[in-house]
Amino acid sequence: MNRDDELRTVVSTLRSRRGPWGAVLTGDAGVGKTTLARAAVGAFAGERRWAAGTESARAVPLGAFAHLVGVSSPMDAASVLRAAREHLVADSADIVIGVDDAHLLDRLSATFVHQLAVNRIAPLVVTVRTGEPVPDAITALWKDNLLTRVELPPFTRAEAVSLVETVLGGPLEESSANRIFVMSEGNPLFLRHVVEGALEAGTLREVAGVWQLRGETVISPHLSTLIESRIDHLDPELRHVLELLAFQEPLSLEVLSKLSAPETVEAAENAGLVRVRRRDDSGLTVKLAHPLYGEVVRAGTGILAARRLRAGCAVRWRVRSRIIRLHT
Ligand SMILES: Nc1ncnc2c1ncn2[C@@H]1O[C@H](COP(=O)(O)OP(=O)(O)O)[C@@H](O)[C@H]1O
Ligand SMILES: [Mg+2]
Missing domain, CATH: 1.10.8 (Helicase, Ruva Protein; domain 3)
Incomplete structure (x- = not known):
């Protein structure tokens, strides 16, 4: 595996007696967080538990842990968490807990994970996707040094x-x-x-x-579907930003903000869909966060729409250069 150093780091945090007990793996979608987390949990000698945040389980309090903890009768949140904790570690003192996609955890699950870490119930391996909103209880895992944060870069x-x-x-x-x-x-x-x-x-x-x-x-059709499903769920204004860039990139931040709206471009950057870079002449340019986004958007945009998108950019450029000429 290409991630031997990172694996060693994560595994060593699981054995630590003091300080952070376990790790949070952060990085983009597809960078290998789940793969590394599974390898680290798999290398643990004791018992292993695995839970994952998902869009569907998110609607259910403690949904991500439903299969691991036997809480059924209605209780207040504190009692639920206590019961869940006792149930989770009941038959083993030597246990590691993997929590995949913790950015998708419902609030109670996120609190649960935080409590497991604060009370040093068990070492944890948690994964979080960069660019997504993350529950505060999860951010606190690395902010408060309860777990070691390991950032996974793409491969060289x-x-x-x-x-x-x-x-x-x-x-x-x-x-x-x-x-x-x-x-x-x-x-x-x-x-x-x-x-x-x-x-x-x-x-x-x-x-x-x-x-x-x-x-x-x-x-591959699979990847195309994967990216499409991400793009399809976007709010139409964000999608429009991607479409503009797919046909004409890079665009200056100024022009893109006029074709769209400054707050939409900012939202696209926060969502990890676009990247803003500084140009030599100190202006800012915007590109798609990944070349494959452009391929998928272009493949899914009709010929006429594509012409309209290109033309929209061209008109703006012409107007802009005329304005610049007038001013100089
Ligand atoms: N170290 C690695 N070596 C080879 N392939 C990898 C490695 N890490 C991840 N992959 C492959 O990349 C894909 C995405 O990995 P995954 O762990 O699911 O990413 P993430 O959880 O960050 O979205 C998977 O198909 C996996 O097989
Ligand atoms: Mg994953």
């Missing part, structure tokens, strides 16, 4: 290439490796789907012992 080019070459069982041609890395930006999930998509489409082929990517880049 070398790590990404070595992973793909291992999967393919042979070396990748240099320029193909570049294209695959640029497309995935080292995100393991995207990497996997870019490679699978290309293999299925026959654009990634072994020629004289070297793997080559030729022709159109494709992404």
Whole structure:
């Protein structure tokens, strides 16, 4: 596994006697948080428990732990938490608890996790997706130093290439490796789907012992669905920001804020959908947070809508350059 250092760090926090007891793994969707958390929990010698925050369980108080704790009769919150704790650790003193996607926990589940950490009931491995709103009780896990925060970056080019070459069982041609890395930006999930998509489409082929990517880049239907489902749920104004950028990126923050609205662009940045960067001449430019977002949005936008989106940007640019000319 490409994450040996991080795995060692997390496993060592599970054995600590003082200070943070366990870890919070943070990072983008698909960066490998669940994989690493499962490996760390799996390496634990004692008993293991696993819970996960989900959109559906979120509506139910303590929903993420429903399968682990036997609380059924109506009780006040404090009694529920006490009963849940006793039930969870009843038959074992040596137990590790994994909590996946803790940003999706309902309030009571989040409080429960926080109490487990504060009272040092058991070591925890918690994952949190970057860019999502997180319950305060979960943020407190690392803010208050109850757990060690481990930020998972995307793979470096070398790590990404070595992973793909291992999967393919042979070396990748240099320029193909570049294209695959640029497309995935080292995100393991995207990497996997870019490679699978290309293999299925026959654009990634072994020629004289070297793997080559030729022709159109494709992404697997699964990844496309995955990104679409994220984009589909967006409020139409946020989606419009993505559409504008998908056809004309980068855009200056100023122009994009006029085509959309400053608070919408800010919301898109907070949601991890776009990235704002400083240009050399001190202005700010906005790009999609990931090249694959552009592929998916473009694939899902009709020809006429695409023309309208491009034209919208062009008109703004013309007006703007005229204004600049008038002023100079
Ligand atoms: N260290 C790794 N080596 C190889 N593939 C990985 C690694 N970590 C994650 N992956 C792959 O990337 C994808 C996303 O991983 P996952 O752990 O589900 O990400 P996250 O929980 O951060 O969204 C999975 O398909 C997984 O197999
Ligand atoms: Mg995950």
